[in-house]
Amino acid sequence: MSSLTIKQLRSIDDGFDTALNQLLAWESVSDGNLQQTVADIIQQVRTEGDAALCRLSDQFDRFPVESMAQLSLGAIEIAAAFERLPAQQKAALRFSAERVTAYHEKQIAQSWRYTDDLGVVLGQQVTAMDRVGIYVPGGVAPLASSVIMNALPAKVAGVRDIIMTTPAPGGQVNDFVLGAAFVAGVTEVYLLGGAQAIAALAYGTETVPAVDKIVGPGNAYVATAKQQVFGKVGIDMIAGPSEILVICDGLTDPDWIAMDLFSQAEHSHDAQAILISHDAEFLRRTLAAIERLLPTMERADTIRRSLNARGAFIWVPKLDDAKALINKIAPEHLELSVADPEAWLPDIRHAGAIFMGRHTSEALGDYCAGPNHVLPTSGTARFFSPLGVYDFQKRSSLIGASASAASELGKVVSVLARGELLTAHARSAEQRIND
Amino acid sequence: MSSLTIKQLRSIDDGFDTALNQLLAWESVSDGNLQQTVADIIQQVRTEGDAALCRLSDQFDRFPVESMAQLSLGAIEIAAAFERLPAQQKAALRFSAERVTAYHEKQIAQSWRYTDDLGVVLGQQVTAMDRVGIYVPGGVAPLASSVIMNALPAKVAGVRDIIMTTPAPGGQVNDFVLGAAFVAGVTEVYLLGGAQAIAALAYGTETVPAVDKIVGPGNAYVATAKQQVFGKVGIDMIAGPSEILVICDGLTDPDWIAMDLFSQAEHSHDAQAILISHDAEFLRRTLAAIERLLPTMERADTIRRSLNARGAFIWVPKLDDAKALINKIAPEHLELSVADPEAWLPDIRHAGAIFMGRHTSEALGDYCAGPNHVLPTSGTARFFSPLGVYDFQKRSSLIGASASAASELGKVVSVLARGELLTAHARSAEQRIND
Structure with missing residues (x-):
């Protein structure tokens, strides 16, 4: 030693x-070869869908399958895995989920609005995302806590569908991880790993529904794939x-x-x-x-x-x-x-x-x-926050102007929009001036 | 026609x-050539600093300079540009800044904490970023409103240094844009455009200070550079x-x-x-x-x-x-x-x-x-929000366990960490169990 x-x-x-x-x-290094390999995998999944996922399962996870049914677990199978766990693990997972839920409920943002002195209704409407994807790495350690920490904030935010993917080398999937998915409110599990899992979540296939945001840690393939699909979907921080x-x-x-x-x-x-x-x-x-x-x-x-x-x-x-x-x-x-x-x-x-x-x-x-254990690393706490409910809510601005308020605001818009040489903007506001 | x-x-x-x-x-297309060109520009700025910025100013912005002093504007020059504006534009910029400030003040997140039934202090400490960068495109329209909408949320969040970069082809910079910088609380302006501006903000040079987050619209070079520096700094959404x-x-x-x-x-x-x-x-x-x-x-x-x-x-x-x-x-x-x-x-x-x-x-x-005019495009309102104060604040989780609470929680950590085969985690908690 x-x-x-x-x-x-x-x-x-x-x-x-x-x-x-x-x-x-x-510094994370993602070389050109890796970028290209990942881009190729994403393209295969986009163009061939389930067929690509089945082929890649054999190629990367030594798990030859004939159909997506072999890579899909529903609510009954997730619950059954939890039931198979020792009582002590069941209790510990429930205890953890309850405490994580209680903390994250404090993070829920509420919609708000006010009416200003011109009579303009202003506000922010807060809504949950519809569907998110949680990536859970395979490897040595069965990361039950990672499932809880990534999925529960989405559940607390009110996300309807929480889709988990995790590689199952040789078809094996860990009951401790699935049990955590059960207590964390995961609605579906797909036995997919690597860049192909990220591609399936981002673009959807015949079987896997496309999600709005993908979170969770992963190896260099997963991290590179998440960067490549960013913009098509949201992603969490780069860990x-x-x-x-x-x-x-x-x-x-x-x-x-x-x-x-x-x-x-x-x-x-x-x-x-x-x-x-x-x-x-x-x-x-x-x-x-x-x-x-x-x-x-x-x-x-x-x-x-x-x-x-x-x-x-x-x-x-x-x-x-x-x-x-x-x-x-x-x-x-x-x-x-x-x-x-x-x-x-x-x-x-x-x-x-x-x-x-x-x-x-x-x-x-x-x-x-x-609190969440997904936290900003490598000095990025200068600008990133812990994963939280706020990562699964989003906001819509609200603006409602009365006729008189639209007239008053329109006069200022006219000056500013003409200063920017955007005359359609100016005229759109000017036509509502009622002096 | x-x-x-x-x-x-x-x-x-x-x-x-x-x-x-x-x-x-x-779909935004960022081809391999563009990726490589941008990576090269970023590398030049990282290794040569100011010298690279001066050289690239000549090359891309037709503005040959001998030193960074010619590319740097401080508080006095920013205020002077505002003073040169027509009274109507001054009033309109102030009116806009006041209304945008009033709305964004409603978005300020406050720190919070509570003590749970085990006696654990739990909370979230909210702080502002130290320094952010605002990119303002050149081009036909002098985007004064873009300056206001990108800079003011940072100012309201409490960001100390707000650094703006904007290209000045031929050395020309627009008073309307600088005047907006004045009302929006911008503290320094650098006459830099393109990928070199993003590289300077992300990594810093002898003159340009490195920032924590970069926001603002830009052309394909700027957008690609922002994606490449993401992780080293925060960026806003992809527009x-x-x-x-x-x-x-x-x-x-x-x-x-x-x-x-x-x-x-x-x-x-x-x-x-x-x-x-x-x-x-x-x-x-x-x-x-x-x-x-x-x-x-x-x-x-x-x-x-x-x-x-x-x-x-x-x-x-x-x-x-x-x-x-x-x-x-x-x-x-x-x-x-x-x-x-x-x-x-x-x-x-x-x-x-x-x-x-x-x-x-x-x-x-x-x-x-x-409300902010920086908004999610191309269907990304499914997961992105308007730019806001929340983009310039970040959170630190707080956990304070008493001796007895650490003992109680430690028993559960022991079960979960051993389930994950992470025995140093387990022993770190177990040594604080005091039964």
């Missing part, structure tokens, strides 16, 4: 800014590797902090776990805890690779100095392992989710605290 | 669905040609309806204007009005090309039959030129902006009614 060589930085050293920038640098930034005042058990860092690092070798403290002795004790605990971890190899490649300990002279680093890093997950986390909030401008206090491990947020 | 041949459809005819689909079909759908009960002056249709058609030859009525005689009278008024229009040629290529009159047996067509078309602009537009609202699921009643011409919304 290779050794642990997690980076040790001090914010006062020359070259710290450069070292930090290098540490944070991450990079998962990250955590832990700020600690030195008074939390180092074993707790070590395990919190592991919980990000175990995701993938390019996940990022960073710890900041002003307490050099605490940083040493945490490093010792990491070295002691790492060999006990099931995913020790991934954790070690991740910590070596992208992990860091950063010492700052005063703990308050961490605030500027938080806003520079704009972390996906921010753990404030300090005595008074409330006092930090007003200074935090950019973070996906903020875990307040020593007891609030990031893992609570991944599964059942209530 | 070519003749007017606007399509006449009847919803009861065989083949109507196919004809409607063909009428609505629109297609402008469109209007007018529903009329036959009781509005046909001249009014004709001019409302012209006001979309004059934008470009691929703009779309559609009229639906159950009153065949009214449709005939409106066609006559179009034929009579068209020769009087400054932009008659564009209007005719647009109406011939993408315009349509659709007759329906009953006016209520228009409702299904509205939701199918999901129009950018919907004019309800009917006696009781309120009665229609509950049935309208997809529309960018709804103009209620005979007096409410679409042009009011373009300039000064209050």
